[in-house]
Amino acid sequence: MKLPLISSDKMLKYLSGKGFVVMRQKGSHITLHKKENNKIILVVVPRKPQIKRGTLLSILRQSKISREQFVKEI
Structure with missing residues:
Protein backbone atom coordinates (compact mmCIF):
# COMPACT_ATOMS: atom_id res chain seq x y z
CA MET A 1 0.00 0.00 0.00
CA LYS A 2 1.56 3.26 -1.14
CA LEU A 3 1.67 6.14 1.33
CA PRO A 4 0.18 9.45 0.21
CA LEU A 5 2.39 12.53 0.26
CA ILE A 6 0.96 14.98 2.79
CA SER A 7 1.94 18.33 4.26
CA SER A 8 3.30 18.77 7.75
CA ASP A 9 0.16 20.70 8.71
CA LYS A 10 -2.04 17.73 7.77
CA MET A 11 0.27 15.36 9.66
CA LEU A 12 0.20 17.58 12.76
CA LYS A 13 -3.61 17.66 12.63
CA TYR A 14 -3.74 13.86 12.27
CA LEU A 15 -1.35 13.28 15.20
CA SER A 16 -3.25 15.80 17.36
CA GLY A 17 -6.39 13.76 16.73
CA LYS A 18 -4.47 10.70 17.99
CA GLY A 19 -3.70 12.39 21.31
CA PHE A 20 -0.29 13.91 20.56
CA VAL A 21 0.44 17.37 21.95
CA VAL A 22 2.95 19.89 20.59
CA MET A 23 5.81 20.08 23.05
CA ARG A 24 8.09 22.57 21.29
CA GLN A 25 9.36 23.86 17.98
CA LYS A 26 13.00 24.36 17.16
CA GLY A 27 13.77 25.76 13.75
CA SER A 28 11.79 23.86 11.15
CA HIS A 29 10.99 20.83 13.34
CA ILE A 30 8.07 20.35 15.72
CA THR A 31 8.27 17.88 18.61
CA LEU A 32 5.07 16.22 19.81
CA HIS A 33 4.54 13.87 22.71
CA LYS A 34 1.90 11.51 24.06
CA LYS A 35 1.71 9.57 27.33
CA GLU A 36 0.69 5.96 26.80
CA ASN A 37 0.94 3.11 29.34
CA ASN A 38 3.26 5.15 31.62
CA LYS A 39 5.60 5.80 28.68
CA ILE A 40 6.11 8.96 26.67
CA LYS A 48 7.51 21.06 4.98
CA PRO A 49 4.90 21.58 2.27
CA GLN A 50 5.25 17.86 1.51
CA ILE A 51 6.76 15.18 3.80
CA LYS A 52 8.80 12.55 1.93
CA ARG A 53 7.61 8.94 2.18
CA GLY A 54 10.69 7.76 4.09
CA THR A 55 10.26 10.51 6.66
CA LEU A 56 6.55 9.75 6.87
CA LEU A 57 7.29 6.07 7.55
CA SER A 58 9.71 7.09 10.30
CA ILE A 59 7.07 9.33 11.90
CA LEU A 60 4.54 6.48 11.79
CA ARG A 61 7.04 4.07 13.37
CA GLN A 62 7.86 6.57 16.13
CA SER A 63 4.17 7.16 16.84
CA LYS A 64 3.35 3.41 16.74
CA ILE A 65 0.73 3.82 14.00
CA SER A 66 0.54 1.18 11.27
CA ARG A 67 0.78 2.14 7.61
CA GLU A 68 -2.63 0.57 6.89
CA GLN A 69 -4.31 2.44 9.75
CA PHE A 70 -2.79 5.73 8.59
CA VAL A 71 -3.85 5.31 4.94
CA LYS A 72 -7.38 4.33 6.00
CA GLU A 73 -7.80 7.29 8.38
CA ILE A 74 -6.11 10.05 6.40
Whole structure:
Protein backbone atom coordinates (compact mmCIF):
# COMPACT_ATOMS: atom_id res chain seq x y z
CA MET A 1 0.00 0.00 0.00
CA LYS A 2 1.56 3.26 -1.14
CA LEU A 3 1.67 6.14 1.33
CA PRO A 4 0.18 9.45 0.21
CA LEU A 5 2.39 12.53 0.26
CA ILE A 6 0.96 14.98 2.79
CA SER A 7 1.94 18.33 4.26
CA SER A 8 3.30 18.77 7.75
CA ASP A 9 0.16 20.70 8.71
CA LYS A 10 -2.04 17.73 7.77
CA MET A 11 0.27 15.36 9.66
CA LEU A 12 0.20 17.58 12.76
CA LYS A 13 -3.61 17.66 12.63
CA TYR A 14 -3.74 13.86 12.27
CA LEU A 15 -1.35 13.28 15.20
CA SER A 16 -3.25 15.80 17.36
CA GLY A 17 -6.39 13.76 16.73
CA LYS A 18 -4.47 10.70 17.99
CA GLY A 19 -3.70 12.39 21.31
CA PHE A 20 -0.29 13.91 20.56
CA VAL A 21 0.44 17.37 21.95
CA VAL A 22 2.95 19.89 20.59
CA MET A 23 5.81 20.08 23.05
CA ARG A 24 8.09 22.57 21.29
CA GLN A 25 9.36 23.86 17.98
CA LYS A 26 13.00 24.36 17.16
CA GLY A 27 13.77 25.76 13.75
CA SER A 28 11.79 23.86 11.15
CA HIS A 29 10.99 20.83 13.34
CA ILE A 30 8.07 20.35 15.72
CA THR A 31 8.27 17.88 18.61
CA LEU A 32 5.07 16.22 19.81
CA HIS A 33 4.54 13.87 22.71
CA LYS A 34 1.90 11.51 24.06
CA LYS A 35 1.71 9.57 27.33
CA GLU A 36 0.69 5.96 26.80
CA ASN A 37 0.94 3.11 29.34
CA ASN A 38 3.26 5.15 31.62
CA LYS A 39 5.60 5.80 28.68
CA ILE A 40 6.11 8.96 26.67
CA ILE A 41 6.13 8.68 22.89
CA LEU A 42 8.10 11.47 21.17
CA VAL A 43 7.62 12.29 17.50
CA VAL A 44 9.46 14.93 15.46
CA VAL A 45 7.69 16.36 12.40
CA PRO A 46 9.54 18.62 9.92
CA ARG A 47 7.72 21.76 8.72
CA LYS A 48 7.51 21.06 4.98
CA PRO A 49 4.90 21.58 2.27
CA GLN A 50 5.25 17.86 1.51
CA ILE A 51 6.76 15.18 3.80
CA LYS A 52 8.80 12.55 1.93
CA ARG A 53 7.61 8.94 2.18
CA GLY A 54 10.69 7.76 4.09
CA THR A 55 10.26 10.51 6.66
CA LEU A 56 6.55 9.75 6.87
CA LEU A 57 7.29 6.07 7.55
CA SER A 58 9.71 7.09 10.30
CA ILE A 59 7.07 9.33 11.90
CA LEU A 60 4.54 6.48 11.79
CA ARG A 61 7.04 4.07 13.37
CA GLN A 62 7.86 6.57 16.13
CA SER A 63 4.17 7.16 16.84
CA LYS A 64 3.35 3.41 16.74
CA ILE A 65 0.73 3.82 14.00
CA SER A 66 0.54 1.18 11.27
CA ARG A 67 0.78 2.14 7.61
CA GLU A 68 -2.63 0.57 6.89
CA GLN A 69 -4.31 2.44 9.75
CA PHE A 70 -2.79 5.73 8.59
CA VAL A 71 -3.85 5.31 4.94
CA LYS A 72 -7.38 4.33 6.00
CA GLU A 73 -7.80 7.29 8.38
CA ILE A 74 -6.11 10.05 6.40
